[in-house]
Amino acid sequence: MSTATPVSPRGTLGVDTPKGPAQILANRRGLAKLLLLAVVAAVVVPLLSAKYGAAWPHALTVDVSGPLDKTSSWIIDNRDSHWLFVYFLGHLSNAVVLSVRGVYLLLLALGWTGVTAGVTLLAWRVAGWRIALTALLSFVVSGLLGMWVPTMQTLALMVVAVVVSVAVGALLGLAAGLSDRLFRILRPVLDTMQVLPAFAYLLPVVLVFGIGVPAALLATVIYAAPPMARLTALGLRGADAGVLEASASLGATGRQRLLTARLPLARKELLLGVNQTIMMALSMAVIASVIGAAGLGDRVYQALASVDVGAALAAAIPIVLLAIVMDRTTAAAGEKIGADTSAAGPAFLRGWRAWTGVAVVTAALALLGRLSGSLVWPTGWAVDIAHPVNDFKEWMVNHLYSGVPVVGGTADWAAHFTNWVLNPLRDGLTALPWYGTLLLVAALAWLIGTWRTALTAVLAMAAIGVLGVWKPSMNTLSQVLAALVVTLVLGFAIGILAAGSKRLEAILRPVLDVMQTMPQFVYLIPVVALFAVGRAPAAAAAVVYALPAVIRITTQGLRQVDPAAMESARSLGATRWQILRQVQLPLARPALLLAVNQGVVLVLAVVIIGGLVGGGALGYDVVTGLATGDLGLGLVAGVAIVCLGLMLDRVTQPTERRTTGKGA
Amino acid sequence: MSRTRTRTLAKLIGTSAVAGAVLLSLSGCGKADMTKQGSPFAAAKGSKSVTLSVQTWVGAQSNVAVAKYLLEHQLGYHVDTVQVDEIPAWDALSQGRVDAILEDWGHPDQEQRYVKDKKTITAAGGNGVTGHIGWYVPKYWADKHPEVTNWKNLNKVAQQLRTSESGNKGQLMDGSPSYVTNDKALVKNLNLNYEVVFAGSEAAQITQIQQFAKQKKPFLTYWYEPQWLFNQVPMVEVKLPKYTDACAAKGTKDPTSIDCAYPTTPLQKFFNTEFAKHGGSAAAFLKKFSWTKDDQNEVSESIASSGLSADEAAKRWVDKHPDVWKKWLPKK
Numbered sequence: 001m002s003t004a005t006p007v008s009p010r011g012t013l014g015v016d017t018p019k020g021p022a023q024i025l026a027n028r029r030g031l032a033k034l035l036l037l038a039v040v041a042a043v044v045v046p047l048l049s050a051k052y053g054a055a056w057p058h059a060l061t062v063d064v065s066g067p068l069d070k071t072s073s074w075i076i077d078n079r080d081s082h083w084l085f086v087y088f089l090g091h092l093s094n095a096v097v098l099s100v101r102g103v104y105l106l107l108l109a110l111g112w113t114g115v116t117a118g119v120t121l122l123a124w125r126v127a128g129w130r131i132a133l134t135a136l137l138s139f140v141v142s143g144l145l146g147m148w149v150p151t152m153q154t155l156a157l158m159v160v161a162v163v164v165s166v167a168v169g170a171l172l173g174l175a176a177g178l179s180d181r182l183f184r185i186l187r188p189v190l191d192t193m194q195v196l197p198a199f200a201y202l203l204p205v206v207l208v209f210g211i212g213v214p215a216a217l218l219a220t221v222i223y224a225a226p227p228m229a230r231l232t233a234l235g236l237r238g239a240d241a242g243v244l245e246a247s248a249s250l251g252a253t254g255r256q257r258l259l260t261a262r263l264p265l266a267r268k269e270l271l272l273g274v275n276q277t278i279m280m281a282l283s284m285a286v287i288a289s290v291i292g293a294a295g296l297g298d299r300v301y302q303a304l305a306s307v308d309v310g311a312a313l314a315a316a317i318p319i320v321l322l323a324i325v326m327d328r329t330t331a332a333a334g335e336k337i338g339a340d341t342s343a344a345g346p347a348f349l350r351g352w353r354a355w356t357g358v359a360v361v362t363a364a365l366a367l368l369g370r371l372s373g374s375l376v377w378p379t380g381w382a383v384d385i386a387h388p389v390n391d392f393k394e395w396m397v398n399h400l401y402s403g404v405p406v407v408g409g410t411a412d413w414a415a416h417f418t419n420w421v422l423n424p425l426r427d428g429l430t431a432l433p434w435y436g437t438l439l440l441v442a443a444l445a446w447l448i449g450t451w452r453t454a455l456t457a458v459l460a461m462a463a464i465g466v467l468g469v470w471k472p473s474m475n476t477l478s479q480v481l482a483a484l485v486v487t488l489v490l491g492f493a494i495g496i497l498a499a500g501s502k503r504l505e506a507i508l509r510p511v512l513d514v515m516q517t518m519p520q521f522v523y524l525i526p527v528v529a530l531f532a533v534g535r536a537p538a539a540a541a542a543v544v545y546a547l548p549a550v551i552r553i554t555t556q557g558l559r560q561v562d563p564a565a566m567e568s569a570r571s572l573g574a575t576r577w578q579i580l581r582q583v584q585l586p587l588a589r590p591a592l593l594l595a596v597n598q599g600v601v602l603v604l605a606v607v608i609i610g611g612l613v614g615g616g617a618l619g620y621d622v623v624t625g626l627a628t629g630d631l632g633l634g635l636v637a638g639v640a641i642v643c644l645g646l647m648l649d650r651v652t653q654p655t656e657r658r659t660t661g662k663g664a
Numbered sequence: 665m666s667r668t669r670t671r672t673l674a675k676l677i678g679t680s681a682v683a684g685a686v687l688l689s690l691s692g693c694g695k696a697d698m699t700k701q702g703s704p705f706a707a708a709k710g711s712k713s714v715t716l717s718v719q720t721w722v723g724a725q726s727n728v729a730v731a732k733y734l735l736e737h738q739l740g741y742h743v744d745t746v747q748v749d750e751i752p753a754w755d756a757l758s759q760g761r762v763d764a765i766l767e768d769w770g771h772p773d774q775e776q777r778y779v780k781d782k783k784t785i786t787a788a789g790g791n792g793v794t795g796h797i798g799w800y801v802p803k804y805w806a807d808k809h810p811e812v813t814n815w816k817n818l819n820k821v822a823q824q825l826r827t828s829e830s831g832n833k834g835q836l837m838d839g840s841p842s843y844v845t846n847d848k849a850l851v852k853n854l855n856l857n858y859e860v861v862f863a864g865s866e867a868a869q870i871t872q873i874q875q876f877a878k879q880k881k882p883f884l885t886y887w888y889e890p891q892w893l894f895n896q897v898p899m900v901e902v903k904l905p906k907y908t909d910a911c912a913a914k915g916t917k918d919p920t921s922i923d924c925a926y927p928t929t930p931l932q933k934f935f936n937t938e939f940a941k942h943g944g945s946a947a948a949f950l951k952k953f954s955w956t957k958d959d960q961n962e963v964s965e966s967i968a969s970s971g972l973s974a975d976e977a978a979k980r981w982v983d984k985h986p987d988v989w990k991k992w993l994p995k996k
Contacts, residue, residue: 076755076777211748211756292746292756302718302725302747304867307874308971387971401875411875418828528871533837533863534829612865614829620841620864627749627842 033446041439048435056434056470063468065632072631075207093214096160100213104156112148114366115139115155121358123325127332131325138321145314145385147296154285154295154319157213161220161281166274169225173232173273177266178258183233193226196642198287199608199622203634206291206626216285216293224281231273235266271334278326279517286319286519290626300521309393309525310386316522323517397529414536417482422535426478434465437474444651457650460643469640475617476607477644479535483542483603488596491547495554495595496580505555512548520545520609528613538610538619545609546602550595557591558584593652600648607641618644713742714939714946717753717762720840720866722892725974726963727766727791731953733978734989739945749842754934758784763939764950768932769795769844772916779934786940788933792954797844797888797926799836803898805882812882814903815854822857824882830859837885838862839869846915846922847886850904853923858884873897890957892964948994955988 052059079085107115116139124132142151176183201219209215239262247261263270289297299315401409429437441461446454464473498505523544527537561584569583585592611619618637625634714735718728732743746762754774756762778785801812811817822834829835836858838847847860863869869885870893876883877897887899904925905911911924933950940947959981966977982989 077782079759206752210759210761211746211752212761289747291752292748292761294746298747304720304865307867307870307968310971390971397875398878401878415828423828423831524865525867525871528863528868529875532827532875533861533868533872534827536828537868610864613868614861614863616862616864620862623864624841627751627840629751629755 034443037439037443037446045435045439049433053433056465056468060466061468062466064636068632068635069630072207072629079210089208092218093209096214096217099160100156100217103159104153107152107156110362110366111369112139112143113369114362115152116143117365118358118362119325121361123329125355125358127329131328131332134321134328135325138318138325141321142318145317147299147315147318150294150296150299150315151318151322154297154322157217157220157285157293157295158278158281158322161217161224161285162274162278164217165221165224165277165281166228168221169228169273169277170232170270172225172229174236176229176233177236177262183237186229186233190226190230192642192646193222196223196645198223198284198605199290199626199638201284202288202291203622203626203631203638207629207631211292213293215291216288219288219291220281220284223284224277227276227280228273231269231276232266235269235273236262238269239265268334271330275327275330275334278330279323282319282323282326283517283519286521297519297521300519304521304524307525308386308390309522310389312522312525313389314385316519319519320514320517324513327513393526393529396526400530410530411532414531414534414540417536417539418534421482422478422539425482426475429474429478430471432474434470437461441647441651445647449650449653453650453653457647460646460650464640464643467636467640469618469621469636472617472621472637473640473644476615476619476641479539479610479615479617480542480600480603480607480644480648483539483546483606484596484599486539487543487546487550487599487603490543491550491595491599492554492592494547495551496558498551498555499558499584508551512551515544516548520606524609524613533614535610535615537613538606538615541609541613542603542606545606546599549598549602553591553595553598554588557588557595560591561587597649597652600652601645604641604645604648712740712944712946713744714943714950715744715746715761715763717756717765718745718747719750719753719765719767720747720842722964722968723793723890723960724767725967726960726977727953729967729974729978730955730963730981730989731766731950733975733982734992735946735949737982738993739949741946751842754778754785757934757936758782760784760936760938763936763943763946764788765934766950766953767791767793768934769797770929770932784937786935786937788935788940788951790930790954791933793890793931793957793960795888795890795929795931797886797929799847799884799902799904800887800899801884801902802877802880802882803900804877804880806900812902813900815856815905818884818902819855819857821882825858825884827861829861833857833859834884835859835861837869837872837883839886840864840866843886843888844926845886846919846926849920849922853921854905890961890964892961892968895961895965896969945994949992952992952994954992959985959988 051057110118116136119139120132120136123135139151142148172186176186198219201222202215205215205219205222209218243261243265244257247257252260285293285295286297286300289295289301292298296315296319300312300319303309303311303315401411432440438458438461442454442458445457464470494508498508520541523541527540527544531537531540565583565587566579569579574582607615607617607619608622609619611617611621611623618641621637622634622641624630625632625637716728716731718725728745732745735741735743746756748756748762750768751771751774753762753765754771757765758778775787779787799815806813809821812821818834825834825836826832827835834857836847836851836856838845838860839862841862841864843866850856851858851860863872873883873885873893874897884902885899887893893899905923907925907927911922912927915922933953935943935947935950940951943950963977963981966972966980967974970977972980
């Protein structure tokens with residue numbers, strides 16, 4: 001979305017940098033690291049291979065399924081009697097039910113006229129008439145699609161989830177922003193949580209809270225609060241020291257300084273945090289339909305059972321529209337506040353009259369809707385899109401699946417991709433002795449980062465072995481790598497084209513928005529219909545999901561290359577291709593690295609969805625664990641995915657940490 | 665400076681503690697048994713309400729669609745549905761988040777725990793349909809090669825069933841991980857040259873079967889009856905070694921040792937115990953709910969291939985078969 005990481009290439013080097021001394025030194029340092037590793041390897045590898053062999057040694061695994069199953073039984077048996085549940089978690093769950101119900105009843109009471117008017121006017125006040133129009137349109141569309149009630153359910157869930165996530169995140173961020181020690185403790189935790197795939201959160205909360213809204217909401221909060229906490233802490237820490245000193249010298253107390261100087265200075269980060277939290281909460285609210293979250297996600301999920309893409313799409317469109325409206329509104333609020341306050345201030349802050357107007361108009365329209373007799377969208381005004389969509393899908397599948405002249409059908413591509421890319425990669429990774437894999441990971445992570453990142457990466461990999469899921473993990477890793485390569489090739493190519501043409505970028509923007517916010521469940525059926533069951537459709541789903549972020553970051557990175565450097569290259573008579581290859585790409589290197597890193601994280605996030613279309617391996621295990629309540633299987637596979645994510649993140653992590661979320 | 669900072673922090677923690685306490689007091693003091701809490705979306709219109717569990721397959725959706733339609737139009741209830749997988753559904757049923765499951769394919773572990781030990785779930789009899797799991801091949805293939813309907817000949821045709829996922833073995837396609845399956849053990853114990861490929865979800869499996877059928881390609885798949893897809897893609901069951909009680913007993917002890925076919929299961933209904941006792945006419949109605957495989961398939965077919973909404977499909981069936989459902993209504 002529009003929050004995709006702003007990337008600033010650090011330093012603008014000259015056009016033709018010969019190998020500067022710093023670079024040579026860097027190269028030497030890399031060489032030294034490799035040499036050191038090689039020495040370690042020469043000593044350790046023969047010992048390990050003699051003792052354990054190439055497959056992950058059985059002696060080094062720990063079977064955790066027994067204790068996990070016992071825990072799960074204990075929870076089920078004690079859920080209605082133990083004090084922990086009855087006096088603490090029970091209240092938590094009850095509070096969730098009560099507040100979601102309260103919001104839901106309020107929305108229903110406002111009726112469709114009231115809700116539509118209220119949100120539209122709110123968007124107008126905060127973000128201008130364009131976004132207000134989008135808001136109006138999206139509510140009308142969700143009504144027309146016959147999705148009014150599920151939309152209200154999702155909205156109620158979202159309102160509560162976002163309020164709680166923002167509150168929890170802001171509190172954590174405030175604490176971390178004020179205390180150095182807390183910051184040091186929290187930072188790695190929050191960093192790690194950014195890499196976790198959403199599905200990994202579901203299993204533990206289901207176990208404790210059972211299926212239903214409380215579990216879904218808590219999973220959403222756990223998923224969506226970290227970006228708020230990170231950005232709050234960053235904003236507070238980044239406050240201008242001069243301003244703080246000035247306010248301290250005026251005799252402000254700690255609290256006054258916090259309220260009058262530090263928080264206002266961090267406004268921009270705070271709003272970015274809210275924006276990120278909303279986007280992540282929405283994507284999770286859909287995934288959480290697997291554990292009974294109801295609402296739009298549930299409609300998508302139910303449509304899947306009868307293999308009905310059209311019905312799934314009808315529920316998915318309101319989700320996409322909601323996401324775009326929420327994103328644009330909060331982003332616009334952020335820009336407004338970040339802009340010159342004195343100019344934007346009066347209209348925005350002193351507009352209490354306007355706000356009263358908003359409230360009055362909303363109330364009036366709500367009343368009007370009530371008098372006209374229908375609180376939910378009138379059923380007569382519904383449009384059926386399921387049939388045309390399904391017909392289109394049928395047509396596409398019939399004509400593309402196989403036997404297309406010259407290029408071959410999609411099923412043939414999928415078979416080639418599986419046979420020539422996925423299979424060799426999987427077999428290679430599985431055949432590689434485990435210590436070889438660990439060394440490779442160490443070398444890569446150390447070259448690109450510090451010894452700390454290398455250590456984290458190696459420990460994460462070792463944890464996978466210890467949990468006894470080495471083989472499926474290598475299978476998953478091969479799928480992730482293959483999907484990543486496809487994503488990067490496509491993403492860089494499209495990104496370069498878009499950076500060169502404003503028009504293409506403008507055309508791409510809504511397409512990318514839709515790709516990023518479309519619930520992944522919706523494209524499950526089309527990918528299977530096109531690529532047959534197996535690992536190829538899983539890879540296709542991953543590419544669709546990860547591509548937008550890669551394209552965006554690439555385009556932005558290339559755009560921000562110093563125009564002076566390009567101008568001087570052009571004046572030296574370089575062709576367009578030469579400028580791209582020798583000036584733009586090298587200068588945009590940090591952005592490209594960031595794109596790789598984001599690509600990895602996003603591709604990994606789809607592994608579990610891949611398990612639903614025949615991806616097998618870890619994704620399938622997590623799905624099985626969720627479906628059969630097998631905590632041992634599901635949790636171990638989930639942890640393994642997390643470990644893979646940590647390792648891949650560290651291996652691809654540019655030295656500078658990224659500051660925004662998963663690009664959702 | 666550091667003192668004020670600590671104080672600010674302390675205040676912060678104090679405030680959040682207070683906020684937490686307020687949140688908790690919101691839900692009332694004392695005990696809060698979350699196993700007794702319903703869905704926030706239930707009964708929003710303030711009427712009598714029932715929550716039914718819908719499983720992912722269409723047959724189960726048909727039961728629920730018809731039950732829902734009749735409960736709403738004949739008995740004046742508001743019906744909420746929740747879609748969850750089978751085993752989590754048992755858990756939800758025991759907690760009362762769901763009032764009834766209308767089609768269960770046999771979960772002895774869960775039955776032992778919730779029905780016999782904890783008594784939070786009550787058995788409510790069969791729904792009239794008999795379920796059967798097995799291995800199936802498409803009819804167009806079986807007509808040409810009748811020998812493939814016996815497991816002993818499967819190895820001879822393994823090469824025809826190769827896909828890029830199964831490598832140089834034949835592909836036996838399995839579906840959703842939540843379904844009961846012994847296929848890995850069967851392939852191993854019967855020495856079949858096959859690889860079990862998990863489609864991962866029923867949606868993926870159905871899509872793949874339809875795709876194969878369009879091209880008249882041979883395939884071998886785990887499948888079950890009753891299922892609407894048979895109307896679209898006729899399939900023939902492959903004979904596996906006969907199911908015996910001895911084999912089943914061996915299988916319960918060690919699931920990897922199973923070497924015989926799947927049993928035939930009369931599908932069961934289960935109620936939350938509270939609901940069974942105090943569910944009024946809804947419980948009485950659901951207790952009597954029982955129909956045939958053909959009835960169920962008729963509704964499933966209109967949901968899944970004619971593209972009707974569950975509610976429309978139910979209405980169509982209800983209009984056509986009053987003789988069946990009139991018997992389910994409680995006597996006034």
